[in-house]
Amino acid sequence: MIPAAISALLLQLLHVALALAAAPLLVGSTRFAKSRLQGRRGPSPIQPYRDLLRLLRKETVLAHDASWIFRVTPYLVFSIMTVAAAMVPMFVLDLPLARAGDLIAIVALIATARFFQSLAGLDIGTAFGGIGASREALIGSLAEPAVLMVAFALALVAGTTALPAIARFVLSGGVGVEVSLALALIAFLIVAIAENGRVPVDNPATHLELTMVHEAMVLEYSGRNLALIEAAQMLKLLVFISLISALFAPWGMASAEDGLDFLEVLAGIAVFGLHLLVAAILIAAVELAIAKMRVFRVVEFLGGAFILAVLAVVFRFVTEAS
Amino acid sequence: MLTLTLLGLLLLVALGLAAPFLRPHRLAPRLVHGLTGAMALALGVAAAIRLLAGGDVSELDLPFGLPWTGVHFRLDDLSCFFMAAINIASPMVMVFADGYARRQAEPARALAPLPVFLAACNLVLLANDAFVFLLAWELMSVATWLLVLANHRDAESRNAAFVYLAMASLSLLLLLLAFGAVAGGDGDFRFSAMREATERPALATVAVLLAMLGCGVKAGLVPLHIWLPLAHPAAPSHVSALLSGVMVKIALYGLARILFDLVGPPVWWWGVTLVVAGALSALLGILYALMQRDLKRLLAYSTIENVGLVVFALGLSLSFRANELFDLSALALAAALAHVLNHAFFKSLLFCGAGVIHEATHERDIEKLGGLVRRMPYTSLFMLMGALAAAGLPPLNGFVSEWLILQAVFASSSLQDNLPRLIVPLTGAALALTAALAAAGFVRAFGIAFLGRPRSEAAAKAVEPTGSMLTGLALLAGSCLVLGVFPVIGLKLAESAAHGVVGVDLPAGAIGWLFVSPLGSGGAAYAGFFVFLAILGMALGVRAFLGRIWPERRRRAAAWDCGFPDPNPATQYTASGYSQPLRRVFATSVFQARETVDMPPPGDARPAHLEVRLVDPAWNWGAEPVRRAIEAVTLRLNALQFLSIRRYLSLMFAALVTLLLIVAAGQQ
Numbered sequence: 001m002i003p004a005a006i007s008a009l010l011l012q013l014l015h016v017a018l019a020l021a022a023a024p025l026l027v028g029s030t031r032f033a034k035s036r037l038q039g040r041r042g043p044s045p046i047q048p049y050r051d052l053l054r055l056l057r058k059e060t061v062l063a064h065d066a067s068w069i070f071r072v073t074p075y076l077v078f079s080i081m082t083v084a085a086a087m088v089p090m091f092v093l094d095l096p097l098a099r100a101g102d103l104i105a106i107v108a109l110i111a112t113a114r115f116f117q118s119l120a121g122l123d124i125g126t127a128f129g130g131i132g133a134s135r136e137a138l139i140g141s142l143a144e145p146a147v148l149m150v151a152f153a154l155a156l157v158a159g160t161t162a163l164p165a166i167a168r169f170v171l172s173g174g175v176g177v178e179v180s181l182a183l184a185l186i187a188f189l190i191v192a193i194a195e196n197g198r199v200p201v202d203n204p205a206t207h208l209e210l211t212m213v214h215e216a217m218v219l220e221y222s223g224r225n226l227a228l229i230e231a232a233q234m235l236k237l238l239v240f241i242s243l244i245s246a247l248f249a250p251w252g253m254a255s256a257e258d259g260l261d262f263l264e265v266l267a268g269i270a271v272f273g274l275h276l277l278v279a280a281i282l283i284a285a286v287e288l289a290i291a292k293m294r295v296f297r298v299v300e301f302l303g304g305a306f307i308l309a310v311l312a313v314v315f316r317f318v319t320e321a322s
Numbered sequence: 323m324l325t326l327t328l329l330g331l332l333l334l335v336a337l338g339l340a341a342p343f344l345r346p347h348r349l350a351p352r353l354v355h356g357l358t359g360a361m362a363l364a365l366g367v368a369a370a371i372r373l374l375a376g377g378d379v380s381e382l383d384l385p386f387g388l389p390w391t392g393v394h395f396r397l398d399d400l401s402c403f404f405m406a407a408i409n410i411a412s413p414m415v416m417v418f419a420d421g422y423a424r425r426q427a428e429p430a431r432a433l434a435p436l437p438v439f440l441a442a443c444n445l446v447l448l449a450n451d452a453f454v455f456l457l458a459w460e461l462m463s464v465a466t467w468l469l470v471l472a473n474h475r476d477a478e479s480r481n482a483a484f485v486y487l488a489m490a491s492l493s494l495l496l497l498l499l500a501f502g503a504v505a506g507g508d509g510d511f512r513f514s515a516m517r518e519a520t521e522r523p524a525l526a527t528v529a530v531l532l533a534m535l536g537c538g539v540k541a542g543l544v545p546l547h548i549w550l551p552l553a554h555p556a557a558p559s560h561v562s563a564l565l566s567g568v569m570v571k572i573a574l575y576g577l578a579r580i581l582f583d584l585v586g587p588p589v590w591w592w593g594v595t596l597v598v599a600g601a602l603s604a605l606l607g608i609l610y611a612l613m614q615r616d617l618k619r620l621l622a623y624s625t626i627e628n629v630g631l632v633v634f635a636l637g638l639s640l641s642f643r644a645n646e647l648f649d650l651s652a653l654a655l656a657a658a659l660a661h662v663l664n665h666a667f668f669k670s671l672l673f674c675g676a677g678v679i680h681e682a683t684h685e686r687d688i689e690k691l692g693g694l695v696r697r698m699p700y701t702s703l704f705m706l707m708g709a710l711a712a713a714g715l716p717p718l719n720g721f722v723s724e725w726l727i728l729q730a731v732f733a734s735s736s737l738q739d740n741l742p743r744l745i746v747p748l749t750g751a752a753l754a755l756t757a758a759l760a761a762a763g764f765v766r767a768f769g770i771a772f773l774g775r776p777r778s779e780a781a782a783k784a785v786e787p788t789g790s791m792l793t794g795l796a797l798l799a800g801s802c803l804v805l806g807v808f809p810v811i812g813l814k815l816a817e818s819a820a821h822g823v824v825g826v827d828l829p830a831g832a833i834g835w836l837f838v839s840p841l842g843s844g845g846a847a848y849a850g851f852f853v854f855l856a857i858l859g860m861a862l863g864v865r866a867f868l869g870r871i872w873p874e875r876r877r878r879a880a881a882w883d884c885g886f887p888d889p890n891p892a893t894q895y896t897a898s899g900y901s902q903p904l905r906r907v908f909a910t911s912v913f914q915a916r917e918t919v920d921m922p923p924p925g926d927a928r929p930a931h932l933e934v935r936l937v938d939p940a941w942n943w944g945a946e947p948v949r950r951a952i953e954a955v956t957l958r959l960n961a962l963q964f965l966s967i968r969r970y971l972s973l974m975f976a977a978l979v980t981l982l983l984i985v986a987a988g989q990q
Binding site: 057059060067068076100102103114118124125130135137220 | 692693695699702706710713714715716721725728729731732735744747748751755757759762765766773774775837841845846848849852853857858859860861864868872874875876877878879880881882883884887891893894896899900901902903904907
């Protein structure tokens with residue numbers, strides 16, 4: 001029998017390793033699904049690994065004006081995203097780092113990553129970096145109130161914003177069909193789309209600089225710096241998908257509280273893999289179905305998410321009062 | 323300890339009075355700053371120790387002053403907390419001032435009022451009757467006025483000082499009436515009498531409203547904030563740091579003292595009023611900060627935002643208290659107090675940093691800065707930490723208190739009154755928007771001022787400061803980091819003070835060295851140390867790992883910029899351009915932001931112009947009509963100056979008869 005502390009630590013390491021390994025595959029499968037749906041053959045799902053590896057081996061070209069902030073940012077953003085990924089339950093509830101912060105802390109960590117990335121965009125002093133940072137600020141400030149209202153709705157339903165506790169509550173079946181949870185889910189999906197720069201808010205595959213948001217901010221990066229930034233972006237998508245699965249569909253997660261079963265962990269991993277696959281296909285389908293919006297239309301899109309989340313809270317009040 | 327504290331304050335006043343005579347001496351600034359800092363440090367540390375050790379309330383009555391009142395002092399947990407909060411950051415500001423003030427045009431002008439200002443602020447905390455409270459309050463106002471006037475040759479400074487003085491007098495008047503309403507007809511102005519009153523004073527509603535307005539003016543609550551964005555930039559930077567870090571906090575203390583202690587058990591709408599006013603201040607403050615080009619004015623508006631956050635949390639605490647949810651009330655109050663402490667550190671840091679920039683470039687307009695990160699690496703590192711803290715991002719200290727405030731918001735569903743139950747979540751969403759806008763605002767402030775290429779000659783020649791200026795910044799930045807990574811230090815103080823006020827402890831183990839879990843174990847938790855350690859370890863680990871497998875090859879080249887790099891600094895993004903999308907979305911209705919574009923037709927060689935105009939509604943609809951009304955009335959009353967002696971005598975007689983009639987009516 002392995003002591004609980006060591007097994008928890010091992011599981012946490014496994015969790016981080018799996019997250020790091022799965023993130024490029026997730027993005028690769030999304031691209032793969034998208035090209036298949038478009039009738040193209042498309043690159044294989046493991047293409048992102050090859051891209052990252054190639055970038056890591058390449059020479060780094062730094063602009064003359066790049067300061068230490070530009071050089072530190074890729075490492076910081078990557079590690080912040082990794083820590084955020086480590087804090088979200090994926091296939092096991094109650095990992096050690098899941099106690100280190102609740103939903104709000106994770107959102108704040110992602111905001112910290114955005115803070116540094118925007119600074120790096122401004123650092124070289126090119127207009128594209130500035131335009132990206134400026135639009136990212138707009139999207140971020142519209143998304144954050146919506147996330148908070150979602151967190152509020154969840155706190156009302158489950159009584160806490162700690163992720164394992166919410167997941168446990170949903171698992172316990174005490175929820176039933178809850179209108180406010182459904183509304184919160186839709187709001188959170190919209191936020192996830194915006195935060196990850198997917199269509200219709202931003203197009204990750206765009207080649208036209210003037211329409212870029214995220215890509216414009218990281219335009220000056222190359223070599224291993226770019227690899228780290230790209231990996232962080234992939235991890236961010238993974239974090240949001242695992243947040244959705246932990247908050248709204250935590251079925252199949254192993255519970256670490258009463259001793260861990262090896263099979264349970266394996267089952268948890270399998271279910272989580274399934275979730276990722278479904279997410280990849282859904283993202284591909286949604287991106288094909290709608291076109292990218294004008295920047296100022298995003299305000300209405302994210303405003304809609306906010307209103308839905310407010311409705312989720314109000315519904316909860318109404319049903320509680322009756 | 324109370325006697326010692328009072329003696330210390332007396333020493334500070336004496337130091338202030340002696341300063342003009344020391345002035346010719348070369349070492350006078352160093353002596354005054356050093357002694358003031360040392361005294362503040364002693365006061366702050368003593369107060370913190372007393373608070374943590376759980377000392378008893380000590381009172382002291384002195385037999386002088388007004389014959390029927392005497393002078394009363396008292397030191398309890400709330401005043402101890404504020405004493406620690408304002409006095410521990412100010413020695414660091416004094417270290418900074420030692421290097422900074424010497425470079426000012428007339429350093430001696432701020433020298434004498436400085437110790438008096440600090441003494442007056444501390445005296446407000448010790449007051450145990452309305453007389454001492456208001457006297458100290460006014461002494462604080464006058465000292466502040468002198469400090470703001472330090473650059474008196476500048477017409478803008480004079481105007482700022484005048485507006486400040488007018489608003490400070492308004493605040494005094496409102497508080498005077500508030501205390502009058504609490505004390506009632508018998509006029510016992512001792513706080514102990516107000517505290518012991520078993521029934522709520524008849525005029526409590528009036529008193530509470532007046533106190534909110536009076537303290538709100540001083541704290542800079544929207545729409546009473548008009549003096550704050552004028553006075554902060556006008557003063558020298560170390561003074562701005564003290565205004566934000568100390569004086570505004572005293573106003574919040576006054577609010578907490580009156581509402582939590584003196585007027586008896588709260589009614590539900592007190593809390594709701596403060597919650598709405600606080601959220602409004604926070605949101606409008608940060609929106610306005612986003613539109614500013616003047617670095618210090620931007621920071622001043624951010625102070626309004628943070629005051630709003632604290633007032634919001636105070637209101638939440640009152641709402642919980644009105645519903646007899648005492649443990650949640652303690653949580654919200656502790657969150658408010660923790661934010662008071664954290665804000666004192668990071669805002670002092672940012673103002674001192676703005677002073678460093680101004681010293682190095684003689685420029686406060688961020689559109690004319692840029693590229694400072696290469697010229698001033700240490701300053702930029704410290705300012706980055708301050709910006710992260712002010713943006714409320716982990717792992718710095720600003721995040722911890724904002725997170726606690728949000729946790730209190732999440733608990734608001736246990737309120738019983740329906741109105742606050744609906745208002746608190748919605749205002750909570752306003753706070754989330756505030757937090758996001760704050761992050762954008764500080765990306766803008768730091769990114770435009772420090773990053774990119776220099777936008778002016780002065781910015782290209784900036785030099786890193788040395789000695790005490792840099793040490794002061796380092797101390798403040800270090801405190802922000804320590805308070806963020808080990809939030810227990812600040813939270814223990816806040817918790818003890820909240821315990822003293824509400825009488826309830828937070829759940830056992832709520833605030834530990836590693837974990838902060840305000841609602842007890844099992845609830846939401848935050849572990850600043852682990853988060854910090856994990857991020858740092860991961861970043862260093864990845865760097866070492868990659869460097870070992872594929873040794874890095876690095877080359878410097880021209881920027882890519884999609885193939886068309888233009889070295890002209892004017893091609894960079896500007897601060898106004900950065901905030902343009904946010905301005906369009908949020909400021910069009912609130913501030914009536916209007917853009918006029920003057921685009922010459924093709925072939926015309928004159929430059930195009932973009933003009934943006936913003937209106938502060940508080941000025942246009944609040945202060946301006948009042949000013950005009952006062953002007954109209956005074957012009958009319960001017961005629962009274964030119965009457966004959968007969969008329970004056972008859973006026974006096976009429977006044978006497980009226981007063982006698984009122985007295986007679988009162989005795990019936």
